[in-house]
Amino acid sequence: MPDIGFVGWRGLVGSVLLERMREEGDFAGIAPAFYSTSAPGGPGPSGLGFDSGRLGDAHDVGALSRHDVIVTCQGGDYTRAVHPHLRAAGWNGYWIDAASALRMEPGTVLVLDPVNADVIAEGLARGRRDFCGANCTVSLLLMALAGLFRAGLVEWMTTMSYQAASGAGAAHMRELAAQMAAVGEAVRAPLADPASSALAVDQSVREVLADDGFPRSRFGAPLAASLLPWIDRPVDGGRSREEGKAFEEGNKILGNEPPVPIDGVCVRVGSMRCHAQACTVKLREDRPLDEIEALIGGAHDWVRVVENTPEATLAELTPAAVSGRLEVAVGRVRKLRMGGEYLTAFSVGDQLLWGAAEPLRRMLGIVRSHLGEAGARRPARAEAA
Numbered sequence: 001m002p003d004i005g006f007v008g009w010r011g012l013v014g015s016v017l018l019e020r021m022r023e024e025g026d027f028a029g030i031a032p033a034f035y036s037t038s039a040p041g042g043p044g045p046s047g048l049g050f051d052s053g054r055l056g057d058a059h060d061v062g063a064l065s066r067h068d069v070i071v072t073c074q075g076g077d078y079t080r081a082v083h084p085h086l087r088a089a090g091w092n093g094y095w096i097d098a099a100s101a102l103r104m105e106p107g108t109v110l111v112l113d114p115v116n117a118d119v120i121a122e123g124l125a126r127g128r129r130d131f132c133g134a135n136c137t138v139s140l141l142l143m144a145l146a147g148l149f150r151a152g153l154v155e156w157m158t159t160m161s162y163q164a165a166s167g168a169g170a171a172h173m174r175e176l177a178a179q180m181a182a183v184g185e186a187v188r189a190p191l192a193d194p195a196s197s198a199l200a201v202d203q204s205v206r207e208v209l210a211d212d213g214f215p216r217s218r219f220g221a222p223l224a225a226s227l228l229p230w231i232d233r234p235v236d237g238g239r240s241r242e243e244g245k246a247f248e249e250g251n252k253i254l255g256n257e258p259p260v261p262i263d264g265v266c267v268r269v270g271s272m273r274c275h276a277q278a279c280t281v282k283l284r285e286d287r288p289l290d291e292i293e294a295l296i297g298g299a300h301d302w303v304r305v306v307e308n309t310p311e312a313t314l315a316e317l318t319p320a321a322v323s324g325r326l327e328v329a330v331g332r333v334r335k336l337r338m339g340g341e342y343l344t345a346f347s348v349g350d351q352l353l354w355g356a357a358e359p360l361r362r363m364l365g366i367v368r369s370h371l372g373e374a375g376a377r378r379p380a381r382a383e384a385a
Helices: 012-024 076-088 113-125 136-150 170-186 190-192 198-210 242-254 289-297 310-316 353-374
Strands: 003-007 031-036 069-072 094-097 109-113 130-133 154-163 262-268 275-283 303-305 326-336 339-350
Touching: 003 130, 003 303, 003 310, 012 353, 031 198, 069 076, 069 353, 076 094, 094 353, 109 113, 109 242, 109 353, 113 353, 130 353, 136 289, 136 303, 136 326, 136 339, 136 353, 170 190, 170 198, 170 262, 170 310, 190 198, 242 326, 289 303, 289 326, 339 353
Parallel strands: 003 031, 003 069, 069 094, 094 130, 109 130, 154 262, 303 326
Antiparallel strands: 154 275, 275 339, 326 339
């Protein structure tokens, strides 16, 4: 029975991960222990169907090194503070991480097994021990269009993402809700007056968005009744760091050599949950649309092609339609006027599931199977611990 340490289980991704593990019965056959950076000694998580015990200290390298696997959703700062000390102490266990800190390290494998099970298997065979979930938008992009990449049809791609507030964290979700409440309160009077004009409603909205008291400490600007065409810090070439991840992480997930050019613009929109993307794909060759849809829809069990009609699109291809579901929807699939090799598609998926928690949950299952096949109870035990 492998020992698994969990860190960062209170946050958005961590709480979704534990809920998914509870739903799927993943706690059977493991010895879980839970850690905290802020409240060691306190009670562990409830509602899992077993006594989770007391919380360990998430910075206690000795305690952590007793585990075969550590699963962390605590964030990059925690990873940078703890991971090097664990490895230096001789811990040789499996580190499964939601954060970005280790993603582009040469020895790290990015995990998204419906898309790159072969890359994961090769990493395990080569003795890799660090496995990270990729950027949520990148994971959803590849879940949506894996069939085209697998067929070798993608020459290059642009992707315009429309990212929900939850991609920035729980505090940002709360701020968006507070912004929505403020806008709602501002338009209460003109909406109640049948004689008021749409311009009067608009004026009320513009005034509250410009008010110094409007909640914006997290986003730095109004998101409700607006959008923010910049996510993360600036990097080279006028890109934001978020915009560089599709190329860097996407190609690493796929194991592409040479890499496929992928670029675009990342936009924060006023959705609470679920990321959407509009993609333009330059195909290596013209293929019939029905063949392309079959490639997309047949890539794995969690992608679904939505018919390119107004009715199906509005019913099935929105954040409201896919929130809380594992299925990634792909629609608006059609050829562009530039020629038969140019394709457009729109995808939407729940970034807290396939964009974050689900790849970690499934990677833990893969590691458990690998440990069983290896026939070793505790290959991760560090003698120094």
